[in-house]
Amino acid sequence: MRNLLFTALLLAIAPFALAQNDLKSVLSQLDATLSHRDSYIAGREQRIESLKSILGKSDFSDAQRYILNQQLIDEYTPYQADSTIDYLYRNINLAKKMRDTRRLDESRIQLAYLYSSAGIYLEAATLLQQVDTTKLDRKQLVDYYVARHKLNDELQLYSHDSVQGTQSWHLTVLYAQLIVDNTEPESTTHLNFLLWQAINDRNYEQAVEISERLCSTLPPISRDYAEASYMRALVADLMKDTFTAQVWFARSAMTDIQLAIRDNAALKSLANTLLDDDNIQRAMRYMRIVMDDARFFNSRLRPWQDALALHVIEEAYMARRKRMDSMYNIFVASIACFMLLALGGVIFVLRQNRKLSFARLELQQANNRLNISNNDLQRINKQLAELNSQISEANEVKEEYIGIFLTMCSEYIDKIIASRRQVRRLLRDGRIDELKKEYSPSDGDSRELEEFYHNFDTTFLQLYPTFIEDFNSLLNKEARIEPKKGELLNTELRIFALIRLGINDSSKIAALLRYSVSTIYNYRSKIKGHTLVSRDNFEERIKTIGAFSPQHL
Numbered sequence: 236m237r238n239l240l241f242t243a244l245l246l247a248i249a250p251f252a253l254a255q256n257d258l259k260s261v262l263s264q265l266d267a268t269l270s271h272r273d274s275y276i277a278g279r280e281q282r283i284e285s286l287k288s289i290l291g292k293s294d295f296s297d298a299q300r301y302i303l304n305q306q307l308i309d310e311y312t313p314y315q316a317d318s319t320i321d322y323l324y325r326n327i328n329l330a331k332k333m334r335d336t337r338r339l340d341e342s343r344i345q346l347a348y349l350y351s352s353a354g355i356y357l358e359a360a361t362l363l364q365q366v367d368t369t370k371l372d373r374k375q376l377v378d379y380y381v382a383r384h385k386l387n388d389e390l391q392l393y394s395h396d397s398v399q400g401t402q403s404w405h406l407t408v409l410y411a412q413l414i415v416d417n418t419e420p421e422s423t424t425h426l427n428f429l430l431w432q433a434i435n436d437r438n439y440e441q442a443v444e445i446s447e448r449l450c451s452t453l454p455p456i457s458r459d460y461a462e463a464s465y466m467r468a469l470v471a472d473l474m475k476d477t478f479t480a481q482v483w484f485a486r487s488a489m490t491d492i493q494l495a496i497r498d499n500a501a502l503k504s505l506a507n508t509l510l511d512d513d514n515i516q517r518a519m520r521y522m523r524i525v526m527d528d529a530r531f532f533n534s535r536l537r538p539w540q541d542a543l544a545l546h547v548i549e550e551a552y553m554a555r556r557k558r559m560d561s562m563y564n565i566f567v568a569s570i571a572c573f574m575l576l577a578l579g580g581v582i583f584v585l586r587q588n589r590k591l592s593f594a595r596l597e598l599q600q601a602n603n604r605l606n607i608s609n610n611d612l613q614r615i616n617k618q619l620a621e622l623n624s625q626i627s628e629a630n631e632v633k634e635e636y637i638g639i640f641l642t643m644c645s646e647y648i649d650k651i652i653a654s655r656r657q658v659r660r661l662l663r664d665g666r667i668d669e670l671k672k673e674y675s676p677s678d679g680d681s682r683e684l685e686e687f688y689h690n691f692d693t694t695f696l697q698l699y700p701t702f703i704e705d706f707n708s709l710l711n712k713e714a715r716i717e718p719k720k721g722e723l724l725n726t727e728l729r730i731f732a733l734i735r736l737g738i739n740d741s742s743k744i745a746a747l748l749r750y751s752v753s754t755i756y757n758y759r760s761k762i763k764g765h766t767l768v769s770r771d772n773f774e775e776r777i778k779t780i781g782a783f784s785p786q787h788l
Contacts, residue, residue: 258478261485262517265505268489269524279495283310301329301338308345313458313496316353317533320346337375340366344378351386352498354393359386377417377424384410384428408435423449423459430466434473442470461490465501472508481508497528641691641736645747648687684749692723695732699781706731709776714765726750730758731777739774 290303304326311319323346330339343362350359363382371379384407391403411428418425426449433442449463468483487501506521588595661670696702706728707715718725724732726748733744741755748755766773 258481258485261482261489262514265485265489265492266517268492272492272524275493275495279310279314283307283314286310297329297333298335301326301333301335304329312349313494313498315497315532316349319349323349336367336370337372340371341375341378344375344382348378348382348385351382351389354389356386356390373417377414380410380413380417381424384414411435423453423463427462427466434466434470439470439474443467443474446470456490456493458490458494458496461487461494461496461499461501464490465504468501468504472504477508481505484508497532499525499528502528641733641747644687644690648683651683688729689723691729691732695736696723699732699735702732702735702780703728705780706777709767709773710762711765711767714762727758727762730755731762731774734774734777735780737778 286303286307290300290307295303304322308319308322308326311322323342326342327339327346330336330342343366347359347362350356350362359382363379363386366379368376368379387403387406387410391400391407394400394403411431414428415425415432418428426445430442430445430449433439433445446463446467450460450467453460453463464483464487468480468487471477471480471483484501484505488499488505490496491499491501502521503525506518506525509515509518509521658670661667703716703718703724707717710716716725716727718728729748730744733747738744738747741752741759744750745752745755763770763773768776
């Protein structure tokens, strides 16, 4: 018997648990969709601006302009009421100008339906009275019946006159049947009004079947699907199946968001059902979005409807707040009791501490000795830091003097070369007697330069013995540089050796190595083209080769 009861309990709980999981999943999907809301709105705005740009051209006929206006009306209808009304009036004027009765009636019917949705009932009724139903084709006649149904449905909902309300109710039933009779059996309009009739007759099983058939056949990202899933949720709500209603409201809201529909009801209806403590914050967040959409859509009736829903949610939020305040008071009282217990514990600990005072004294003395040791260690660390600074400074001085030495050597070579050139000029002019005792013509320039290169290479590699290896590690394998047999450094290595010594200017490097500035620039650019590191950081990395670090202590 116990096993049977347990099994029955599990079977009863299982659907509830599955529904909760479905709701959590679809709410997570809805929140993810809401995070991209701005991009969906931007997509609709882009389509609208594109149509406006096309419409801005002046070479369209009235008929073509009417069609473009209608495309804009289709974009604006679920998005912004004012703009929809503006373009519908433009089409009404164009139809009058063209004397096109069919298009005139079409635009009047559309505008009447929009006025009915917005709570502008008198103007809607006036527009519908101007339509000659004897001249309408079947589709237009169905649209006319739909507009009439919408107007009377709104009037019976919001009219304060009971006679008017009853009359409007009977007319909604009449027009719903006319729509059913004049539409194809499997068309979306036919099924929608069969669904309306089933709900009106409280035949909820049939309403579920029709709404689910609509949801399964319509494209998931379409306004018809959003309306069908909203009606499926409404039927579930009427059947007191809250979890199912919430799931379908969320699916309808997701479609509204993906289509950038701002004349929507699903998100508001969903928020109105999320009144439990776990979801009340989410409901408030959804209602802020709903109110934002209502302000943007700018319908006369919608903000009032949303304000009523917001009031219900605010009351639920305040009730939750009161519960939270009560829980807070209980929590504070519990903390107070805990503090009293803690105070008793502290008194007990203080008494025990008196027995440990001698141990504390010894510990304090040990801490004092440790502090003295720490001070000594800090002093030693400070001295070590000063020593490191001195070593770094000496390293910098060493590098600076190497640069000075190289400059002096270069200047000396310049003087020798200049002297030799002067001797040659004197010899060329025939003043041999002045110089033949001390000078004789020779071609020693290159030899002096080679000696200079050799001295530089030897000195530099003594200071930075791993320079070539470290330099090549910064280059691609195929671009690495190895001096020829008998060479210590070649031209490319000498250029970057000078950069390592802090000589960055290409003109100075050119003067030291006896090359043109453009040649030095080309060498530097060529090497940078094969570096494994950033071109901008390559020369800075060169300057760190062989640099002093604490590891050398």
